[in-house]
Amino acid sequence: xxxxxxxxxxxxxxxxxxxxxxxxxxxxxxxxxxxxxxxxxxxxxxxxxxxxxxxxxxxxxxxxxxxxxxxxxxxxxxxxxxxxxxxxxxxxxxxxxxxxxxxxxxxxxxxxxxxxxxxxxxxxxxxxxxxxxxxxxxxxxxxxxxxxxxxxxxxxxxxxxxxxxxxxxxxxxxxxxxxxxxxxxxxxxxxxxxxxxxxxxxxxxxxxxxxxxxxxxxxxxxxxxxxxxxxxxxxxxxxxxxxxxxxxxxxxxxxxxxxxxxxxxxxxxxxxxxxxxxxxxxxxxxxxxxxxxxxxxxxxxxxxxxxxxxxxxxxxxxxxxxxxxxxxxxxxxxxxxxxxxxxxxxxxxxxxxxxxxxxxxxxxxxxxxxxxxxxxxxxxxxxxxxxxxxxxxxxxxxxxxxxxxxxxxxxxxxxxxxxxxxxxxxxxxxxxxxxxxxxxxxxxxxxxxxxxxxxxxxxxxxxxxxxxxxxxxxxxxxxxxxxxxxxxxxxxxxxxx
Numbered sequence: 001x002x003x004x005x006x007x008x009x010x011x012x013x014x015x016x017x018x019x020x021x022x023x024x025x026x027x028x029x030x031x032x033x034x035x036x037x038x039x040x041x042x043x044x045x046x047x048x049x050x051x052x053x054x055x056x057x058x059x060x061x062x063x064x065x066x067x068x069x070x071x072x073x074x075x076x077x078x079x080x081x082x083x084x085x086x087x088x089x090x091x092x093x094x095x096x097x098x099x100x101x102x103x104x105x106x107x108x109x110x111x112x113x114x115x116x117x118x119x120x121x122x123x124x125x126x127x128x129x130x131x132x133x134x135x136x137x138x139x140x141x142x143x144x145x146x147x148x149x150x151x152x153x154x155x156x157x158x159x160x161x162x163x164x165x166x167x168x169x170x171x172x173x174x175x176x177x178x179x180x181x182x183x184x185x186x187x188x189x190x191x192x193x194x195x196x197x198x199x200x201x202x203x204x205x206x207x208x209x210x211x212x213x214x215x216x217x218x219x220x221x222x223x224x225x226x227x228x229x230x231x232x233x234x235x236x237x238x239x240x241x242x243x244x245x246x247x248x249x250x251x252x253x254x255x256x257x258x259x260x261x262x263x264x265x266x267x268x269x270x271x272x273x274x275x276x277x278x279x280x281x282x283x284x285x286x287x288x289x290x291x292x293x294x295x296x297x298x299x300x301x302x303x304x305x306x307x308x309x310x311x312x313x314x315x316x317x318x319x320x321x322x323x324x325x326x327x328x329x330x331x332x333x334x335x336x337x338x339x340x341x342x343x344x345x346x347x348x349x350x351x352x353x354x355x356x357x358x359x360x361x362x363x364x365x366x367x368x369x370x371x372x373x374x375x376x377x378x379x380x381x382x383x384x385x386x387x388x389x390x391x392x393x394x395x396x397x398x399x400x401x402x403x404x405x406x407x408x409x410x411x412x413x414x415x416x417x418x419x420x421x422x423x424x425x426x427x428x429x430x431x432x433x434x435x436x437x438x439x440x441x442x443x444x445x446x447x448x449x450x451x452x453x454x455x456x457x458x459x460x461x462x463x464x465x466x467x468x469x470x471x472x473x474x475x476x477x478x479x480x481x482x483x484x485x486x487x488x489x490x491x492x493x494x495x496x497x
Contacts, residue, residue: 005178010263011188012044018050018173019041023079023103028110029055035054068083080112080127080492081110082144084110089131092108093106105132105173106133108130111127113149115161126146126149143172144201146238147164149192167189176206196224197219200212201235217327220329227327232319235326245283248285248343249270249285251266252288252294254294254420255314255317257442259436260436260455264390266288268426276349283346290315293326295307316463350387354399361406388424390429421480442470
């Protein structure tokens with residue numbers, strides 16, 4: 001039940017197409033904002049062919065009575081959305097499966113949304129999902145998204161929710177076999193200055209070939225969000241829920257592949273961060289960050305497309321090491337800090353190599369800012385942020401914070417940051433790692449040179465060899481042919497081992 005994506009198709013046309021499809025039938029349950037999605041189906045006409053029920057359990061007591069009490073007591077949350085989908089889809093099957101299950105693909109649409117309040121003191125956002133069948137009597141699939149509402153008017157936010165909900169419903173039934181088109185269609189009749197989608201997850205038997213980590217990449221790549229996060233298990237996570245009220249330690253890199261230097265940087269940087277007097281060790285989350293720029297080869301065309309297999313190879317290794325991964329479009333560190341500081345007010349640690357310190361103090365990177373480098377530093381250092389600098393080796397000399405010499409007019413500013421505990425050297429590092437360069441290790445892997453394994457963690461070396469990653473030339477064992485003779489009829493049979 002797939003169609004070619006037509007981005008010009010209107011919201012009313014999409015709703016009507018679903019209403020006129022005799023197979024599609026289900027219910028809408030919406031909390032907060034209003035019944036904006038269901039309203040579009042009513043207005044389109046022929047809604048009786050689609051809608052079994054609509055409801056809005058707006059009162060918290062009613063909501064708890066229907067969907068259960070959530071442990072977090074947060075009503076705009078993924079947990080609440082899932083409980084809504086469970087309840088509403090279960091009722092459909094219980095009450096209608098016998099009468100029309102053989103001819104119907106049931107769905108339950110749910111959303112829980114917090115639009116702007118009267119005083120406009122909150123950030124509008126919400127969770128939205130569809131549980132649906134693609135074949136009568138078939139197993140169900142789930143598609144769940146988190147959306148940020150950016151309009152500065154409550155009515156406009158409600159309108160955006162309604163349009164997005166129709167887009168999501170239409171994509172579930174008509175673009176389910178083409179995930180990239182599915183994603184792009186969510187923004188039909190909307191714009192990126194109205195909404196951001198920072199989490200999407202596909203689950204179910206009809207999405208077994210969809211890699212949700214790749215969907216995270218697409219969210220950032222298509223400009224739907226500036227950042228996306230997934231855990232070591234590969235499960236997509238909504239950034240705010242994953243990082244809210246947490247101390248965050250970030251290390252940025254290309255990780256092609258991750259080598260012992262990276263782990264030494266990260267482990268020692270985290271150790272020093274945990275020793276900070278204003279850090280609660282029970283609330284620390286470590287994030288390895290890949291930027292869109294880092295996903296492209298050095299010196300390559302920045303407009304070139306990203307090699308998705310190469311991306312997944314890097315991610316597989318990071319996840320195997322237990323890392324939480326962030327994909328972002330924040331080329332400058334101050335932009336990353338600005339983003340994270342909206343999520344948490346707790347201290348943030350940035351683990352950097354010495355060359356990145358030089359980069360941060362290069363004024364040429366801030367020409368587009370009216371306030372130049374001072375404007376970027378106001379964001380990077382004004383909050384509870386500390387940089388942990390890993391040294392580098394150049395011409396036999398170890399370079400660290402004490403040997404860093406910024407331009408003369410920035411020396412006093414640098415000294416101020418050092419004196420106020422904003423920048424610190426990473427201590428107790430493994431000096432032997434300073435002789436190792438990621439690009440050189442990658443070249444050794446591609447060439448199949450002996451000894452490259454000593455520069456990467458054991459589990460990483462095993463994965464590279466077993467899966468032929470990063471250009472490693474796996475040797476395919478020759479096929480052994482065994483001739484077996486049947487003495488009774490002198491016929492020769494060939495078996496391959």
